[in-house]
Amino acid sequence: MKILHLVYECLPGAYRGGVQKMVAELALAQGCRGDEVEIWAIGDGPVTQLGPRTLLRYFPGRIRWGSSALRQALLAGHARFDLIHSHNTFLPLNVAAAQAARRGAAVYYHAHGALDPQLLRGWGPKEVKKRLYVSGMERRNYDVAQGIFGLTEAECAQLQLVGAKAPIFEVGNGIVLQPPAESLAVANFRLVHRVPYGGQVILFIGRITHKKGLHHLIDALPRIRERFPEALFVIGGDREQDVEYVRALDQQISALGLIDAIRWVGFLDEVGKRAAFASCRLFAHPSYSEGMALAILEAMAAGLPTVVTPGCYMSAAVRAGVLTESAQDAGRLAEAITALFANQEAAARLGAAGREYVQKYHTWDAVAGRLDRIYRKEPEVAPFIATPVS
Amino acid sequence: MCGIVGFVSLRDNPASRHLAAANNRIAHRGPDDSGLYLDPRQRAGVAMRRLAILDLSPAGHQPMVWSEPEGEVAIVFNGEIYNYRELRAECEIAALKLRGVPIAWRGTSDTEAVLWAYLLWGKAMLPLLDGMFAMGIWDGRSGRMLLARDRFGVKPLYWAANRRVFGFASEIKALLELDDFGRELDPIAIGQYVSFLYTPGQRTMLRSVRKLEPGLAVEVTPGGMEAPWRFTRALEFGPPDRALTEETAADKLRHLLKTAVHRQMVADVPVGAFLSGGLDSSSIVAFARTHTNGSRLRCFTFGRKGVPEGQEGYVADLPYAERVAQHLGVDLHTIWVGPEMAERFAWMVAQLDEPQADPASLNAFYICQAAREQGVKVLLSGAGGDDILSGYRRHYALMSEPYWSWLPDVVRGGLRMMSGALHRKNPFARRLAKALQYADWPQGDRLISYFLWLHPDLTAGLLAPDFMAGARTDNLLAPMRAAVAELPPGTHPLNRMLNLDTRFFLADHNLNYTDKMSMAAGLEVRVPLLDPELVNFTTTLPVDFKQRGRTGKWIFKKAMEPLLPADVIYRPKTGFGVPLRRWLQHELRTQVDDTLSDAVLRRRGIFDPEGVRRLIKLDREGAVDATYPIFALMCIETWCRTYVDAGIPGGRETVFA
Known part of the structure; x- marks a missing residue:
């Protein structure tokens, strides 16, 4: 198939934000499967061959206002492609894709967690604006699409509430499976950050913002340490993204006397992440709301038993029994984590099952395969039908 | 803590015949043991004098040699690795993974852990080491000598080369014994001595002798010396951590110092501490005293005979040291010094290897000597605090x-x-x-x-x-x-400026004289304030947490308020001099x-x-x-x-x- 991905920005090697990275990795996986793939993005740069049968083209413009050059090229050249896959919720490139759809192009939209119910809830100006945009603009785009993709069941349900005519499909995120970390990198991580080998070490990797709910995990730690006094909590992420929140976490840590139990390891690159996964015993993600967090998938792929909260929207994996879901509450989190520390066999089983699950459903190759079946409208890939909301 | 010396024969020249004599020249650095290794093909040799601190058994003997089918690997190591237990654990895991067999440890020394780290990961292992060190590893398999010196230059390492031989040693004395490297004076170095009272950087008084700068490593082959590379930096400043508040920063700093002090008290011999009554040494003593297995910590200070208060801005340390000792419940031994110490200046200059013009060196020697006489083999020092946290007048x-x-x-x-x-x-x-x-x-x-x-x-x-x-x-x-x-x-x-302080004033002046004088007394000095985690944390502190108005080390002072009397914390700064x-x-x-x-x-x-x-x-x-x-x-x-x-x-x- 000839596939065109539209994305607001794509800077290989310097991705800002998850969507860019995901689009590039998905496109590469499709190229490897034999599709002819192009990514069109706003920006400035030469045509770049990202991988086999995968090209990246830039068009001048601004992310927020779109690119008239890209729009014109799209309207003039959409017939070269079998389908257009647009990844630009709340941005003008989705409108351009809809215009192409009205001229006969097969267009699919990928919401990438932007319509996560948690993000649209409430009466703040941002939330209200988003809801108005969705009902007034994004729904019209979706009406002319061949399909809309939500990352999780929760997001699919939200998309259904938008009331668009197009069918909705659940298409989760993918990851690139990584080889195990080098022994030197692991030793370096453990020695530099003073993480003991084989200890009860909990890992979190992600943006350090209030939405991630880290304060619940920190509250849980004293209870975990009642049973496992040496338990540690390793936090990987940039302390600068939400300074007020980090300050509150620091104060919480001081007040609870946990300075010696917390390791702030900073932003982790790919090598650092692999070393962190190899150094810790358990991954925890106590988020209020996620699209589908790559860090969770990566931790599972690394074989770490993983504890999530309902806001992570990993219900399919929870049903499959490959990760532990806990209420977003210090007591419950402590219970879930302590149980896994106490039962190493169960933890190992959970880790292995998680790895297998990710290898089966959440590699980019698996995601590309599912998308291929959707694009081809194969009957066994049924659209999402939400449980009626009372 | 030891003295090391070694050579690589260049261009197929015969091996140096003076290795044993060179090693004897630094006998004061290691009164407990000595050893010498010559490559079977005479391409290189290493020797060392040992001051046994960890693993007092013969298993800690150096040079430590490991035989592989492709050749032998021999290490001489001067210093201490504080994370050696963790390093050993990592080596064990890696050995199983990379070699498929467990390590048959011979003893429990940190040197053996470093040797194994090298065997497993080669020179890439250097950033794993938390400690103070200067080392030479001769790898007979590849015919390469690896030299490395710690991040702050706590341990010295000099090198020299002529057409026949490349030599290295802990002290210039040993190098000069090893071979004829020439004794031509370096005019720039002499100008630097007069201007700074030490030579910043790699120069020494002799054109032929250079220091390996802190945080650098270099490889030497029979073909010559390759370009040195930096495996760590003393201070790396990023943007300040805006999330830190005064309270959380003080808490964290206190915790990190406590951890550093406790980690650096690992020893199989008695450990004591310098105690001047200033903030740095008092803080170290405050944490060290709780980690002595029930015995009272022995602390050492000096008093100056016949120097009136106020002379040359002089403020007596002794009353503060006594006050801190009483407050913390530690033993304090006072060593009295006066103008008669001038008679030992020439000895001091010879011992320092470099003509460092600072009589404070002698004070350090007298304290180390007294401690050694009392059976203390390791002293904790407050060196480095002023350099990482803004403690000098020039910072104000x-x-x-x-x-x-x-x-x-x-x-x-x-x-x-x-x-x-x-x-x-x-x-x-x-x-x-x-x-x-x-x-x-x-x-x-x-x-x-x-x-x-x-x-x-x-x-x-x-x-x-x-x-x-x-x-x-x-x-x-x-x-x-x-x-x-x-x-x-x-x-x-x-x-x-803190970067200049740590790169030069600390390494080439304070730490140099501390090492040479303590070694002259056969005693090891450790510097917990240069713990890597603690130092890394200080580089994230906003500038006004370090220097606030006239108050230097501001956050450090706040951190120590719960543990030390306010008049000690906020006392005027004095030097360690005469x-x-x-x-x-x-x-x-x-x-x-x-x-x-x-x-x-x-x-x-x-x-x-x-x-x-x-x-x-x-x-x-x-x-x-x-x-x-x-x-x-x-x-x-x-x-x-x-x-x-x-x-x-x-x-x-x-x-x-």
Whole structure:
């Protein structure tokens, strides 16, 4: 198939934000499967061959206002492609894709967690604006699409509430499976950050913002340490993204006397992440709301038993029994984590099952395969039908 | 803690025949054991003297050699690795993974852990090491010698090469015994000694001998020395951590220091501590005292005989040390020193390897000697606190730096000229004059000027033109200029200065004399304030957490408020020195005149007698403050007598004149 991905920005090697990275990795996986793939993005740069049968083209413009050059090229050249896959919720490139759809192009939209119910809830100006945009603009785009993709069941349900005519499909995120970390990198991580080998070490990797709910995990730690006094909590992420929140976490840590139990390891690159996964015993993600967090998938792929909260929207994996879901509450989190520390066999089983699950459903190759079946409208890939909301 | 020495034969020359003699030259560094290894093909050799601190059994013997089918690997290691237990655990995991067999450990020493880390990961293992060290690893498999020195330069490592041999050693004395590397003096280094009282960077008094700078490693093959590389940096400043509050930063700092002190108390021998009654040593003692397995921590300080309070800005340390000892419940031993210590200055210079003009070195020696006599083999020191957390007067003075750039050049030039009119006998006038005499320098050089004891123009006037023979005195500042230029643009001036402090003043001055003097007493000094995690944390602190108004080490002081009396924390800063100004003008006046007489200077040929006479005169008149540079001239002359005239230095007891 000839596939065109539209994305607001794509800077290989310097991705800002998850969507860019995901689009590039998905496109590469499709190229490897034999599709002819192009990514069109706003920006400035030469045509770049990202991988086999995968090209990246830039068009001048601004992310927020779109690119008239890209729009014109799209309207003039959409017939070269079998389908257009647009990844630009709340941005003008989705409108351009809809215009192409009205001229006969097969267009699919990928919401990438932007319509996560948690993000649209409430009466703040941002939330209200988003809801108005969705009902007034994004729904019209979706009406002319061949399909809309939500990352999780929760997001699919939200998309259904938008009331668009197009069918909705659940298409989760993918990851690139990584080889195990080098022994030197692991030793370096453990020695530099003073993480003991084989200890009860909990890992979190992600943006350090209030939405991630880290304060619940920190509250849980004293209870975990009642049973496992040496338990540690390793936090990987940039302390600068939400300074007020980090300050509150620091104060919480001081007040609870946990300075010696917390390791702030900073932003982790790919090598650092692999070393962190190899150094810790358990991954925890106590988020209020996620699209589908790559860090969770990566931790599972690394074989770490993983504890999530309902806001992570990993219900399919929870049903499959490959990760532990806990209420977003210090007591419950402590219970879930302590149980896994106490039962190493169960933890190992959970880790292995998680790895297998990710290898089966959440590699980019698996995601590309599912998308291929959707694009081809194969009957066994049924659209999402939400449980009626009372 | 030991002394090491070794060589690589260059271009198929025969092996050095003097390795054992060179090793004996540093016997004071390791009274407990010695050993020597020669490569079976005579390509290289390493030797060491051991001061046994960890694993006192014969299993800790060095050089430690491991045989592989492709050749032998031999290590000589001077220092301590504080994370050696964790390193051993990592080696065990990696050995199973990479070699498929468990490690058959011979003993429990940190050196064996380093050896295995090298066997498993090669030179890439260097960043894993948390500790103070200088080491040489001869890898017979590849025919390469790896040399490395720790992040801050706590342990010394010198090297020299000629056409036949590349040599390295913990001390210059051993290097000079190892082979004939030449004893030609380095005019730039001498200019630096006079200007800074030490040589910043890689130079030493001898053209042929260089220091391996802190945080650097280098490989040497029979073909020669390869380019050194930096495996770690003393301070790496990023943007300040805006999330830190005063309370959380103080909490974290206190926790990190406690952890560092406890980690550095690992030893199989008794551990004590320096205790001057200042913030740094008192804080270390506050944490160390709870980690002594029930016995009272033994602390050591010195008292100065017959020095009145207020002289040369002198504030007695002893009452504070006694107060802290009582407050914390530790034993305090006082060593009394007076002007008679001047008789040992020549010995001090010989022992230091470099003519460092700081009598504080002797105080350190006397304390180490007393501690050793009492069976203490390790002392914890507060060195480094001022350099990472802003504890010197120059850091406060620096806070006015932005205002200088507002002044037009002509005004700054006028201020510089005004500085000559200030009388230097008054401490305030002396400091003001020092600040003003560099008023018209560019900003980067002004930063460096805070480290100068003598204006480079005056230094140039002291050096004999024939001796300089084309050497340019503007190179005196070169290593510091290069270090300033390496920092990212936008680095705050205080952080720039702390970088210079740790790279040069700490490494080439404080840590050098601390190592040489403690080793002369057969004792190891450890520096918990240079713990990597603690230092990394200080680099994330906002500048005003370090220097707030006149208060240096502000956050450190806040952190220690729960543990130390306020009058100790907020006491005026004093040095670790002696009333040298008074001594040179009274007790040591004759020795100054004799050591720096026209005849002596003319015979030596380094200094212009007329220039020196003028400097001494100006100093005695109070027109310039040149006490320490004059003392440096005496030290250089003394050093030359020991290292140049007398052949191989033997640490013999000589006195000035």
